[in-house]
Amino acid sequence: MKLSCPDRVGIVAAVSGFLAEHKGWIVESQNHADPESKRFFMRQEILAESLRFDAEELRKRFESIASEFAMDFAVSDTAVLKKVLILVSKQAHCLDDLLYRLRSGEMEFNLQAVVSNHEDSRRFVEWHGVPYHHVPIETGNREGGFREMDKLFERYLPDVVVFARFMQILPAWMCEKYPRQMINIHHSFLPSFVGARPYHQAYERGVKYVGATCHYVTSRLDEGPIIEQDAFRTNHAHTVEELIRIGRDIEKAVLARGLRYHLEDRVLMNGIKTVVFA
Secondary structure (H helix, E strand, C coil): CEEEEECCCCHHHHHHHHHHHCCCEEEEEEEEEECCCCEEEEEEEEEHHHCCCCHHHHHHHHHHHHHHCCCEEECCCCCCCCEEEEEECCCCHHHHHHHHHHHHCCCCCEEEEEEECCCCCHHHHHHCCCCEEECCCCHHHHHHHHHHHHHHHHHHCCCEEEECCCCCCCCHHHHHHCCCCEEEEECCCCCCCCCCCHHHHHHHHCCCEEEEEEEECCCCCCCCCEEEEEEEECCCCCCHHHHHHHHHHHHHHHHHHHHHHHHCCCEEEECCEEEECC
């Protein structure tokens, strides 16, 4: 269960008291009070076997407390795997990494399909028994391509769409239709070097740190709320090619961590920022 509300005295006592009343065994508890927004954030992980009812009933019984404290809250059952749709273009290192983590059991999610504007990854994806959809995004008919892609979204109804180096800019209507449901990996330490060829931009500027950013997709290019970041130190001897090679390793790790946080309901919104209970 995760929640946020205006900060005030008694929130922790009310939530913990409610769970204790119903014999709920708390196995992980995290909270944060933001002094600027004056909002309180909490995530509680409860042992399902300790409750006499399911997640839906927990949600209903908690509504009275949520109403009293003006809470935004969500309850999820970890036994129900979240549905994931992956988008990819030609560079497949992030896709390959997620497929490995899924295949090895390192991450658990229900991969519905992979969608791409190229055919390059079809054989590898289908080897995993995962449906692969090729949707061309043509220069003269970009809108048509995105409308076809949206039909797949409506068909699979994913809980989250992962941009595993999907190198296309979505139209605003699509971003607004799926708020906080689309996660992107950007090959730069945002907010620096937005858009295309960030490693080249970093090389030209001679920066000493280059990294990757996992963030939610919004209609403002590469400005969505940041979930996770990492960086590596560079110097004058690194070539652009070396920056790209090293950067790919960071991109894979950052996307995997960001997706894990989202799947485990560890991300809460605080305005245009996030609170991540990692």
